[in-house]
Amino acid sequence: MDLRFTPEQDAFREEVRAFLDTELPPDQAFDHEFCEDDDRWAFAFEFTRKVGAKGWIGLTWPTEYGGLGRSAAERMIMFEEFTYRDAPLLNAIGWGLAAGSLLVGGTEEQKKRFLPEIARFERFWAEGLTEPDSGSDLASLSTRAVRDGDEWVVNGQKTYTTWGHRADVLYLAARTDPAAPRHKGISIFCLDLGLPGISFSPLHNLGGGRQNHTYLDDVRIPADMLIGKEGEGWSYIMNAFYAGGGGGGLHAKMQRMLDQVVAYCRTTTRDGVLMIKDPIIRPQLAELALMVETERLLSYESLGNHENKRPPVFAGALGVVVMKEGQSRFAQLCNQIMGPLGQLGQGSRWAPMGGDPEAWYRQSYANHAGGAPQVKRMVLATRGLGLPR
């Protein structure tokens, strides 16, 4: 047991902080999942390219694929610092899902072709998994890809496509063998969104961001854009989801939110009492602090297990359940602490904390992304505890 990072890792944290001090003015920090301001997006593109130039997008990847070959602990540290400051690091589908899939199943040629480019952030990836009739039951997806010479012809519809309207390419899951068992007939493609036959219609979400319906109508994809092996797509999606992950910095986001709420409660008087002295608010703050702590410990535990080559506890499902269920509870508490004005949002000069808690409350229901909490509970029960399906 040792809950410390090494001196080298601490030094890397200082390097990351120095980079952010220089490259991320606090007023440019924003959550690019829930913002459609084009000026901010222009900054985010520029910022993410600078991160790529440092080599930090592919921090942990092998050097021959454009990475720096650094440790998972350093990746955790980087995400902690980035997330704590709300740094708009774009392209999570590219460096998370797509790169994860390539590292798991890509051919040598594909890894050399795609990964260095993702590491530099040359193209912006969106996610093309979910369909109108395939959400939690993703393996039932029905978008079809039919081989025709050197091309695949794709027809179908994707939905909830976050960033689709801003992206260059789509991480597309399509059924290439309808006769195979449903988990075996899916393949992954890198779909160039400039190809003919692709269109979007907007879906505006509760968090303030835009998602999309994505329509694929006789889109012809060059055959060399199929990632890994034909029919193996499901295993790539699963391994990129569970093994690759997004970075594990959620506790840093919660820490930032807690720090903001505590700072507000320390300086704001309500009913003649400093909020932090309010006997109703105090246990609520304690609960928030505990949620940050458990989230942090879950992240550190999985890091430690990874570093010591031990399998994840409870098939990796327990932490996912806690993380997903915690998000909405956390935001609800932050909002409740604000009292009656907690319902006021950005744009009102009366909104507490500039309206952030109102926005957090709405955004917290994005916790379904990557699988609803209830589905993860089922995974924990069956794979983690051995209960019957």
Add this chain to the structure above:
Amino acid sequence: MDLAFDEHQSELGGIARQLFASRCPPATVRALEEDPAGFSRDLWEEMGRLDWIGLGQPESAGGSGGTVADLAAIYVEMGRALVPGPHLASAVICGGALVAAGVGGAGGGDHGALTRAVLGGSQIVVPALSEPGTTYGPEAVKMAAEARGAGFRLEGVKLLVAFANSADRLLVTARTGPAVEDITLFLVDPAAAGVEVEATPNVAGYPLFGVMFRSVDVGADAVVGPVGGGWALLRPALERATVLRCAEIVGAGERVLEMAVGYALQREQFGQPIGRFQAVQYLCTDIAIATHLTALLTRQAAWRLDQGGPAGREVSMAKAYGSRAAQQIVHRGHEVHAGVAFMMEADMQLYTRRARHWELDLGDARYHDELIARSLEA
């Protein structure tokens, strides 16, 4: 970065699990609830032979060396088997305060021999902290110690004193001044004139007692550490004990999870194992989550204590969560087992009753929430 118990701790835990499985099975737990002493002298002596009683205390003071994390690995297994015993009260809390007083040097009597006897297990000293009408912490000590000549006179009531009927000495907190922490520690012979020990039936079937102090005169040599400096000696020992209580909750949670999953797999209703119903699966996953998060917080707090710096925040996080977890674990366990768990012949109810004691002992969730809130103010 690693939150797992190390090899040595895992080994200790493995030995402890085997020992307690053979020496303290549920039948023994039940029998000891009926036994006036409430614990097994044989097992106590075996723990002494294994050098576990003085674990986590320096060898120079009569301890066995080792860490709080080592102890936590053993306490997980004590919780799993519901082993009753005076270790926490005597070796951890009183032993810890006595060792701290010895290191501090200044004031009080010389208790080096008693310290060694406590850490070796031949003497049992238990703390008398709680009082009627108060809750936890130094604020809860109202009982006064009045200076009389070279000594003091104690007057008041202490409650929830564990193993008082087996104790060679009581370690009594009493107020020697108005400041919150102006508290002094006194060693009192439970057989002394004016001391009366009263059994208090309780949910856990645990040996908890009320102790009445009626004009009990003690000499200056009964004082442990400096006059007015008692809480400073006691606090680190209580923090350590709090973390070990949480470790017991973890072990109990692991066992309740095994029982619940086992029952859900075997019990059939409506033509299928009840473990196939998602409502039942949810209950089982709740137990797993409550147990595992308590385990992580407990290991962090134990590690932090072993580093020697301030650990109050981490300790309170473990107990604020662990107290609630203890109740959630047994509540969900009952829901899965339903009727059978309500019968005294089921083992589930043994956990249900002990969990309530653990939940309330050494600070309940509300108390530790408040300490967490104080850490946010700082």
